[in-house]
Amino acid sequence: MKIVKNFIPPTESTPFNPAKAVQLQAGASGHIMMNGMGGESFGVRKILPYALDMNKVFVSARLNEDLYLFRDLQLSVVHRLFRHIDGLLAPFIIQKSNSLVFELTNTHNAVQTVNIQLVGYDHYSLTKLINIYSEIGSPMPQxxxxxxxxxxxxxxxxxxxxxxxxxxxxxxxxxxxxxxxxxxxxxxxxxxxxxxxxxxxxxxxxxxxxxxxxxxxxxxxxxxxxxxxxxxxxxxxxxxxxxxxxxxxxxxxxxxxxx
CATH class of the missing domain: 2.60.120 (Jelly Rolls)
Structure with a gap:
């Protein structure tokens, strides 16, 4: 697997790192929907969640309507995977006019507010990254x-x-x-x-x-x-x-x- 290290986004890239929150009552379920950049695709490198007790919040992540990235995990394990690292070796992509949906359940006996931020690449960065892989004769890692x-x-x-x-x-x-x-x-x-x-x-x-x-x-x-x-x-x-x-x-x- 060929991996491009130290990738530098082009100067026209947008610092687009969306965040949304939802308040969940004790025992209740809800969701957070994160879109791409309007009509353009968005490459996610980090998922950064927060809640007061992330061990008591369970999360599933559904990409582009039909593909589950993961299901029914403690939100704390997502926090663990992403909090200290620069980000995924290669982004997963929210296709244009599509979404990443986080399905959430609060098993705590108290209300919790869950906030999730995405950090990644806009369309310009993705295009540059895909072109770099093409130049070295390799598809972008999935x-x-x-x-x-x-x-x-x-x-x-x-x-x-x-x-x-x-x-x-x-x-x-x-x-x-x-x-x-x-x-x-x-x-x-x-x-x-x-x-x-x-x-x-x-x-x-x-x-x-x-x-x-x-x-x-x-x-x-x-x-x-x-x-x-x-x-x-x-x-x-x-x-x-x-x-x-x-x-x-x-x-x-x-x-x-x-x-």
């Missing part, structure tokens, strides 16, 4: 998210979080996990019975990937078993969310190169 959510009873051991692989090969680059009881949760990862991460505490995973991409990215083949196991060492029930930034493996990438 981001995909792998995700899972589980509720763990006290003492639960190695519960499969139900992360589904894609129907195409993807390369995993960054991970994030969240929980309402993070000090009690450990996790391990396997790809087709090959251990990718031994059992570590949730915060160790977040520390590893907080500001950096995987030291050695790993491939998850199409429809290949990808198991994320979580254990609850505490005495209370815990919710756990998992979110992984990955990219479609291009068939021409016999020798991956980063530019």
């Amino acid at each position: 981001p995909r998210f792998l995700y899972g959510q589980a509720t763990l009873v006290p003492g639960a051991v190695n519960i499969d979080m139900g992360v589904k692989a894609k129907s195409i090969d993807v390369e995993a680059r960054r991970l994030a996990m969240s929980s309402d009881r993070p000090g009690d949760i450990t996790a391990s990862l396997k790809v087709y019975n090959t251990t990718i991460r031994n059992e570590v505490y949730l915060e160790q995973i977040n520390d590893e990937f907080g500001q950096f991409y995987a030291n050695v990215p790993f491939i998850i083949g199409s429809n290949m078993p990808f198991q994320v196991y979580a254990s609850n060492k505490g005495a209370q029930q815990a919710g756990v969310s998992f979110l992984c930034e990955s990219y479609v493996v291009q068939k021409s990438d016999a020798n991956p190169l980063e530019v």
